[in-house]
Amino acid sequence: xxxxxxxxxxxxxxxxxxxxxxxxxxxxxxxxxxxxxxxxxxxxxxxxxxxxxxxxxxxxxxxxxxxxxxxxxxxxxxxxxxxxxxxxxxxxxxxxxxxxxxxxxxxxxxxxxxxxxxxxxxxxxxxxxxxxxxxxxxxxxxxxxxxxxxxxxxxxxxxxxxxxxxxxxxxxxxxxxxxxxxxxxxxxxxxxxxxxxxxxxxxxxxxxxxxxxxxxxxxxxxxxxxxxxxxxxxxxxxxxxxxxxxxxxxxxxxxxxxxxxxxxxxxxxxxxxxxxxxxxxxxxxxxxxxxxxxxxxxxxxxxxxxxxxxxxxxxxxxxxxxxxxxxxxxxxxxxxxxxxxxxxxxxxxxxxxxxxxxxxxxxxxxxxxxxxxxxxxxxxxxxxxxxxxxxxxxxxxxxxxxxxxxxxxxxxxxxxxxx
Numbered sequence: 395x396x397x398x399x400x401x402x403x404x405x406x407x408x409x410x411x412x413x414x415x416x417x418x419x420x421x422x423x424x425x426x427x428x429x430x431x432x433x434x435x436x437x438x439x440x441x442x443x444x445x446x447x448x449x450x451x452x453x454x455x456x457x458x459x460x461x462x463x464x465x466x467x468x469x470x471x472x473x474x475x476x477x478x479x480x481x482x483x484x485x486x487x488x489x490x491x492x493x494x495x496x497x498x499x500x501x502x503x504x505x506x507x508x509x510x511x512x513x514x515x516x517x518x519x520x521x522x523x524x525x526x527x528x529x530x531x532x533x534x535x536x537x538x539x540x541x542x543x544x545x546x547x548x549x550x551x552x553x554x555x556x557x558x559x560x561x562x563x564x565x566x567x568x569x570x571x572x573x574x575x576x577x578x579x580x581x582x583x584x585x586x587x588x589x590x591x592x593x594x595x596x597x598x599x600x601x602x603x604x605x606x607x608x609x610x611x612x613x614x615x616x617x618x619x620x621x622x623x624x625x626x627x628x629x630x631x632x633x634x635x636x637x638x639x640x641x642x643x644x645x646x647x648x649x650x651x652x653x654x655x656x657x658x659x660x661x662x663x664x665x666x667x668x669x670x671x672x673x674x675x676x677x678x679x680x681x682x683x684x685x686x687x688x689x690x691x692x693x694x695x696x697x698x699x700x701x702x703x704x705x706x707x708x709x710x711x712x713x714x715x716x717x718x719x720x721x722x723x724x725x726x727x728x729x730x731x732x733x734x735x736x737x738x739x740x741x742x743x744x745x746x747x748x749x750x751x752x753x754x755x756x757x758x759x760x761x762x763x764x765x766x767x768x769x770x771x772x773x774x775x776x777x778x779x780x781x782x783x784x785x786x787x788x789x790x791x792x793x794x795x796x797x798x799x800x801x802x803x804x805x806x807x808x809x810x811x812x813x
Contacts, residue, residue, distance in 0.1 A: 396702065396704075399708040400513075402663060402712070403699060405439075406418070406439055409435050410428055411428070413431045417744055418744070419740075419741035419742055421742045422744050423740050423741070427736060429727025429730075429731075430727055430742060431743075432724060432730050433724035433727055435759065436716050436719060436724060437720055439716055440713055440716050440720060442712040443709055444608070444609070447681045448608050450611075451608050451612040453634050454611040454612070454614065454664065456568075456664065457571070463570075465551050466548065467497075467551045467566065468496055468497060468499060468545060468548070468551070468553070469488050469491070469553045470482055470501050470541060470554050471488055471498070471557060472503075472534050472555070472556060472802050473500060473503070473504060473513065473557045474502075474534075475504045478512045478516070478727070480557055483670070484556075485517070485559060485669060487669075488553075488560070489521075490563050491561040492566070493566070497523055498521075499522070499525055500517050500522055501527075501537040501541055502524065502526050503527050503530050504722075511525060524779065525537075525540075525541055527540065530617035531640075534645060535637075538645075539638050541628065542632065542633075542637055546629050546632075550629060550630075551570075551573065551627070551628060551629060552626070552627050552629055553565075553566075553569075553625070553626045554622070554626075555731055558670070558672040559585060559623040559671045560669055560670040561668055561669070562666060562667050564667070565583075565667045566626075568663060568667055569581045572663070576660055577658055577659050578628065578658070578660065579627060579656075579660060579705060580618070580620055580652045580653060580661070580720050581625075581658040581660070581662075582618075582624060582625050582660065582661070582662050583662075583663050583668060584607075584664060584665075584666070584668070585602070585623060585624055585671055585783070586666060586668040586669065586670070586671040587672070587673035588671055589671070590672070590673060591675065592676065593782070594675065594676055594786065595673040595675050597680075597782040597785060598623065598674050598786065599673055600774075600779035600780075600783045601777060601786055604783075606768065608772065608774045610662045610664070614660070615660070616660075616706060617660070617703075617706070617710040618660040619646065619650035619651070619663065619711075620647065620649060622644075622646035628658075631656070632649070635653055636652070637649075637691070639652060642693045642694055642697075643686060643689060644694060647690070647694060648694055651701055651711060654703055654707050655703060663723060679784070680789070680790070681789070682795060684794060685790070688718040688721070688798070692797060694715070695712075695715040695778055699712075713794060718794060718798060721787065722794030722795040722797065723794075723798050725791040726791060726795050731743075732746070
């Protein structure tokens with residue numbers, strides 16, 4: 395735990411408390427005034443980190459090289475009661491990408507016996523190693539760890555793919571050169587949502603674009619973290635940190651923190667090396683996905699605060715926590731404030747309107763301009779992407795807030811899926 399990191403984490407609470415004390419209108423709405431101020435200040439902190447990463451991302455480039463050490467690779471595809479047709483298509487793609495670098499494994503935790511039998515038969519037919527568990531201890535992370543303990547000593551690297559994320563044939567040729575640096579423990583590629591047949595699916599894709607094209611490129615060689623699929627790890631580094639973290643449903647980010655604490659670095663390769671991927675197709679699937687990711691990051695927050703990350707890495711990870719708090723409970727506060735004022739005639743904050751306009755409007759315009767400038771020419775975003783992105787975010791705040799409020803009660807439910 396580094397004192398500078400803790401000071402940084404406390405500053406939003408401290409500033410919000412001061413502004414609340416100076417401007418609150420009533421003791422009955424004091425809590426709401428604090429929520430409104432905290433939302434604005436947290437938003438500013440997120441903006442500052444986004445600005446810093448966008449500046450770094452402008453210098454991002456992919457380094458191509460043909461001088462690659464021969465690594466032996468275990469390619470893991472994880473599955474839990476997935477559509478066999480989808481899994482089988484992914485296994486074929488992974489096998490074509492893996493070539494003679496190593497072996498392909500299906501880590502199948504399916505409880506549906508029919509699905510398990512079909513996938514086992516498929517693996518036997520195509521020379522894929524089938525591993526099945528019954529207890530599902532540790533869920534996805536547990537399946538990966540159990541497989542690594544069985545076969546990890548036979549390989550240098552492990553690649554992890556979700557059941558619906560299919561790599562291109564040149565995947566490893568693009569990824570492996572980065573491991574020539576012994577301090578590189580992880581290489582991550584962007585996920586790809588190719589099957590966008592509904593409005594929600596399109597929105598989910600566009601929502602990922604700023605994160606994948608700006609934030610992650612800005613974090614490369616510093617705090618880029620595993621996204622759970624399209625991740626290639628150095629097995630010796632995973633062993634050093636006790637394998638994948640089974641205590642969090644976002645085992646990818648939790649494990650990345652442990653690697654960064656040990657002094658390892660990570661690389662983000664912003665190239666379309668995943669050619670097929672399925673986004674959430676309807677509102678229920680989307681909200682489940684978002685609340686699961688939020689829940690995982692809420693779990694991680696205490697670990698981030700206790701971590702020994704350097705300051706830059708800490709700011710990046712902590713901004714992730716701030717983002718989910720802003721999208722969930724703090725958005726609730728922003729909605730409740732005008733409701734209380736209009737319905738119950740209860741003022742929330744006493745503030746000179748002119749001072750507020752002079753302070754907030756320039757900040758709002760600058761933040762929008764920076765965002766447009768940063769995303770310009772990256773991916774397929776554009777005006778349409780901005781519309782989809784902003785629209786879908788207003789659907790998720792209640793679900794994210796429930797994840798925040800009922801951490802313990804939602805833990806079992808949230809662990810069910812593997813993607």
